[in-house]
Amino acid sequence: MNEEPELSAAEMIERLEPALSPGRRARAVVALVAGLGGALFTTGLWWTEPGPLPGRTHLVFGLLTVICLAWAGYGGWLVTRRVPLFASDRVAAAWIALAACLSTSAAVAVIAGQRGSGLGVSLVVGGLLVVVALTLLVRAHARRAALLRRKRELTGEV
Amino acid sequence: MTDELLVVRAQLGERAALAELVERWRLPVWTYVRRMLDAERADDVSQEVWLAVVRSLPRLREPGRFAPWLFTIARRSVTDRLRAEYARAAEQAHDPGPDVAVAEDAIEAMTDRAELVAVLSGLPVLERExxxxxxxxxxxxxxxxxxxxxxxxxxxSRLNRARRLLREHMEGYPR
Known part of the structure; x- marks a missing residue:
């Protein structure tokens, strides 16, 4: 059989470009992080609102939270199923997640402190998210370090 | 450069290493797919295979076992395609249209269409694989x-059966 594939290696790589595009990976990470951060921020505002709220305001807060969670779900689906995150991407993504968690948690805690309600809950939830982001960061660094170590072993570098 | 080193470099995010992996394994993957499907589907399914490889590569835990992992993905893509063909053929079999007679067994039908691989195409899918x-x-x-x-x-046992079938097929094959 003297057949040849229709696509050359270069053409095949070209077809894979959309999946490998840095912009697409960045968008997936941003959707996940911004969605989660937005959901946390909106929920924080909602919980710490002083006094009773009209039904319409509850509805708007609920809708905003659902929209943010939908973006987070979409970003999570992209990151886990559609867009490959290589070791260096994971490190960058984990730093972005940590920065987003820290800033959102701080903002929610400041607002809760000013309003004088829900400070404890916002600190606990924010703290948990920061711990999760830190864990992801440590794991991403460890994975990259393990791969770099293996690369050195295989190339004979010390 | 070994496959393992290329995989490790690709997992780190080096695009050149990924391109070299594609270059190195493009033909073996296509050959496998082509022997299981016809030419038109082989190109299409090969692309699906490589897309799945790129998406899953960061999660590959044993870079030294790249080849079996790669062919597992290729096999899954081929199976999915055959299953889709089979389902379509089964639907047609229930439909009293003109294709009833040829839709009895989609996999066999696909085997028949793989006419360029004259000898291999005579074998059942599992043995051929x-x-x-x-x-x-x-x-x-x-x-x-x-x-x-x-x-x-x-x-x-599949290899033994495949060898026996191949021998029988070759003996009956016009020279």
């Missing part, structure tokens, strides 16, 4: 077993 993996892709029995998700003994 182990022949392709073992002899053409030069994978071990253990690797074939991992890819086909069956015990090594089953791979050996």
């Amino acid at each position: 182990v022949l392709v993996l073992f002899y053409l892709e030069e994978l071990s029995v253990a690797e074939c077993a991992q890819i086909c998700q069956v015990p090594a003994g089953t791979v050996k």
